[in-house]
Amino acid sequence: MSAIEKLKSNFPQSIIAIGNSAGQDYVLIKSEDLKKIALFLKNELGFEFLMDLTCVDYKGYPGREEKHRFEMAYQFYSFNNKERVRLKVPVEESSPSVASLASLWLSADWYEREVYDMYGIHFSGHPDLRRILMYEEFQGHPLRKDYPLKGRQPRIPERK
C-alpha cells in the first residue's frame, strides 16, 4: 500500500485532489490539515526527510484565474521505504499563511524563510521568520509575479 493510498484512507476529508506529475504522485490537501498530515507522514509512514519545500505563484497562469494564487509544494523522502511523496497546499492571496513545519523537520526552517522572503508567505509557528536572502530594508517579495523583474532597490546612492 503506497503512502498516497494510506493518506487517502486516513484523511479522506482533507484531500482535495490526487494526481501524478512527471511520474511523481502528489496530493493536494487542505491548508488547515497540513500539520496533521505532516505528523502522520513523519511518525506513521516514516518520511524522515523533508527534501524540499517551495512555493509557486500562479498569477496570470492560463486557466487558473478562478483558483488560489499560491501553492506550496513539499517533497518528502523515506530512506527506509525508498519512497517519495509530494504534498501540495493551496494558499490564498488574501491571507497568505500556512502552518510551519520547522518543529517537525529542521530543514524546513531555512526553506520557509526563503519562501517568506521570495513570496511573502507567512508560516505560523516558525521560530524565526526573517528574510534570508534579501536585505532587511528590501520592500516586497521579488519572486511574486507582480514584482517588477528589474525592481532594484539600491542600498547606497549610485554614482552619476
Place this chain on the structure above:
Amino acid sequence: MGLETAFGNSFFTSRIDSAINWARKYSFFQYPFVTACCGMEFMSVFASSYDIARFGAEFPRFSPRQADVLFVVGTVNEKLAPVLRRVYEQMAEPKWVVSFGVCATSGGFYDNYATVQGIDKIIPVDIYIPGCPPRPQAILDALTKLQEKVDKETVLKYKNRGENERN
C-alpha cells in the same frame, strides 16, 4: 659585483613622476574581492602557468588598507554593494580598481532585481576586463594596461584632493 657598479661612483637624473610610477606599477599589492566563478580564472593567473608574479602583482593583501589595486572578481548584488563601497573607501591612495568579467562590469546576464548593473555605479573603475569568465591572458593584458595607465599619472594628482573630488 652587480650592474649598479658599472658606472662607478656616479648619479643619474629623472623626473620624480617617472621614478615613483616605475616603483608603483611593478609592485601592486592587490585586494581580491572575489564573489563568483570568475575567481577560478583569477586563481589560475597566480599559478605557475601564467604567473602574475612576472608583473610584480602576485602579492594579495587581505586587508584593503594595505592594498593598491582592488580586483572586483564576479557578480556584485545590491546586498553586497555597501560592503564593496566600504572596502574601496578603506584603501589608501593611490588606488586603482579593476572590474573583472562581465558581471562586475555590467551585471552580465543578471539583469534582475538583485544585481548591481556594473560596479562603476558604486565605485570608480580604471580597467574593465570582458569575458565570462575572462581568460588568464586577458587578465595579464589588463594588468599591463593598468601599468601603462599608472605610468602616465602624476604624483600631483593626489595633492590637495577634497572628499568631493575623490570619486
